[in-house]
Amino acid sequence: MDVRNPPFRPPAPVPRTVPPSYLEIMRTVMRNPLELWGEPSYTRRWIHTRFLNERSLIVNDPGLVRHVMVENAANYRMGVIRQLILRPILRDGLLTAEGETWRRSRKAMAPVFTPRHARGFARQMLEKSETFAARYAAAGPEGGVVEISHDMTELTFDILAATLFSGQVAGREEALAGDVDRLLSTMGRIDPLDLLKAPSWLPRLRRLRGRGVLDKFRGIVRQTMDQRLTLMRERPEDVPEDFLTLLLRQEGPDGLTAEEIADNVITFIGAGHETTARALAWTLYCLANSPDDLARVEEEVRRVRADVPDPVDWLEAMPWTRAAFEEAMRLYPPAPSINRAAIADDSYVAPDGERVEIPKGTTILVMPWTLHRHRLLWKDPEAFVPARFLPENRGSIDRFQYLPFGVGPRVCIGATFALQEAVIALGVLLDRFRFECVAATKPWPVQKLTTQPGGGMPMRVVPRP
Numbered sequence: 511m512d513v514r515n516p517p518f519r520p521p522a523p524v525p526r527t528v529p530p531s532y533l534e535i536m537r538t539v540m541r542n543p544l545e546l547w548g549e550p551s552y553t554r555r556w557i558h559t560r561f562l563n564e565r566s567l568i569v570n571d572p573g574l575v576r577h578v579m580v581e582n583a584a585n586y587r588m589g590v591i592r593q594l595i596l597r598p599i600l601r602d603g604l605l606t607a608e609g610e611t612w613r614r615s616r617k618a619m620a621p622v623f624t625p626r627h628a629r630g631f632a633r634q635m636l637e638k639s640e641t642f643a644a645r646y647a648a649a650g651p652e653g654g655v656v657e658i659s660h661d662m663t664e665l666t667f668d669i670l671a672a673t674l675f676s677g678q679v680a681g682r683e684e685a686l687a688g689d690v691d692r693l694l695s696t697m698g699r700i701d702p703l704d705l706l707k708a709p710s711w712l713p714r715l716r717r718l719r720g721r722g723v724l725d726k727f728r729g730i731v732r733q734t735m736d737q738r739l740t741l742m743r744e745r746p747e748d749v750p751e752d753f754l755t756l757l758l759r760q761e762g763p764d765g766l767t768a769e770e771i772a773d774n775v776i777t778f779i780g781a782g783h784e785t786t787a788r789a790l791a792w793t794l795y796c797l798a799n800s801p802d803d804l805a806r807v808e809e810e811v812r813r814v815r816a817d818v819p820d821p822v823d824w825l826e827a828m829p830w831t832r833a834a835f836e837e838a839m840r841l842y843p844p845a846p847s848i849n850r851a852a853i854a855d856d857s858y859v860a861p862d863g864e865r866v867e868i869p870k871g872t873t874i875l876v877m878p879w880t881l882h883r884h885r886l887l888w889k890d891p892e893a894f895v896p897a898r899f900l901p902e903n904r905g906s907i908d909r910f911q912y913l914p915f916g917v918g919p920r921v922c923i924g925a926t927f928a929l930q931e932a933v934i935a936l937g938v939l940l941d942r943f944r945f946e947c948v949a950a951t952k953p954w955p956v957q958k959l960t961t962q963p964g965g966g967m968p969m970r971v972v973p974r975p
Contacts, residue, residue, distance in 0.1 A: 589849025603777030696720030
């Protein structure tokens with residue numbers, strides 16, 4: 511008889527049943543926007559709202575998502591509030607650039623992130639994961655309690671520095687990883703002036719603490735670029751063919767400016783590892799509370815590590831491991847909100863004939879947080895069920911109801927890189943260690959730049975015999 515445990519339902523805010531007041535909205539958005547959304551956001555296809563006399567449209571219908579993000583994407587620019595938060599950090603990096611600047615940057619970086627090129631990073635991903643795992647092994651046979659969320663940030667930073675920058679980032683990597691964490695936790699916060707759409711030149715008091723870290727971080731990036739330019743000039747035979755070299759070769763009248771290159775280096779160092787790190791931490795937490803799924807993943811990892819030595823093949827050879835990671839990204843999407851604004855009047859007609867009007871200036875909220883938990887789209891949406899992402903089940907998931915990497919022209923350029931990185935890291939860690947919750951393991955999802963575990967995520971790491 512096959513007796514299985516009930517699926518794990520990880521922590522999440524309970525949908526509101528009473529609309530919040532203006533003051534509650536302001537407080538909640540500044541504290542944790544994930545706690546703002548009400549019952550209709552999880553049951554209706556789209557919702558018209560108004561805040562501070564501004565029209566907004568919350569979109570939870572895959573067809574309308576496709577219309578806004580793909581079919582008529584030219585009519586929708588980046589959301590104002592999002593840009594007010596991110597542009598002070600990333601400026602004209604790929605996440606925040608628009609128009610011709612974005613097109614030039616995307617074209618310049620595309621060759622690095624093709625699936626073929628991403629596969630070439632597999633061996634480095636494995637080596638960095640093994641090196642990181644040795645730190646846990648050094649704790650001895652009894653293991654120890656560590657802050658998993660912080661550790662996964664360090665691991666993904668190590669992988670990114672090795673693969674995209676060939677380990678040639680100025681300064682000590684462990685110190686730089688800490689600077690990145692402080693930068694995103696201070697500069698990436700919503701300020702009341704953002705909600706009021708105040709001009710960017712007005713100082714945001716909630717982000718003043720991050721200005722010094724940002725200046726230091728930009729200085730390190732410029733130093734990294736200068737060191738590589740010196741190497742390219744003096745010893746071209748020693749120059750690695752990596753992301754940094756490719757970007758620097760794009761500088762010129764028809765390519766990128768030096769400042770745009772710096773902005774993109776900051777974007778990938780600052781944000782390129784953060785999203786994967788958070789998703790890895792949530793995956794380990796969910797698996798620790800899902801014994802049946804953990805057993806399947808552990809069996810798969812042991813078998814593949816024994817039979818498939820080349821990590822380039824792991825992404826296809828570990829469907830359960832990949833499914834667990836993708837299900838964690840469904841429940842805790844790395845980017846929980848995607849904001850756009852309508853440039854001109856628009857409308858959409860659903861297959862059932864229902865029509866939605868989108869006036870010029872309307873703010874569009876495509877929220878993976880609610881879309882991934884919507885009751886019209888998912889069976890048992892609050893439960894951790896990796897099996898829904900197995901190859902034989904993926905056909906039932908609409909392309910536009912699951913958006914961990916965004917969608918449309920601005921879909922995450924590093925999606926394949928991140929999936930491969932995650933499966934390799936999980937393959938190494940779960941083969942060598944058991945991750946267990948302790949009394950203090952009570953993470954609460956909080957939206958900052960990513961879906962972060964408020965209160966941290968302490969877990970016991972125990973080496974396997």
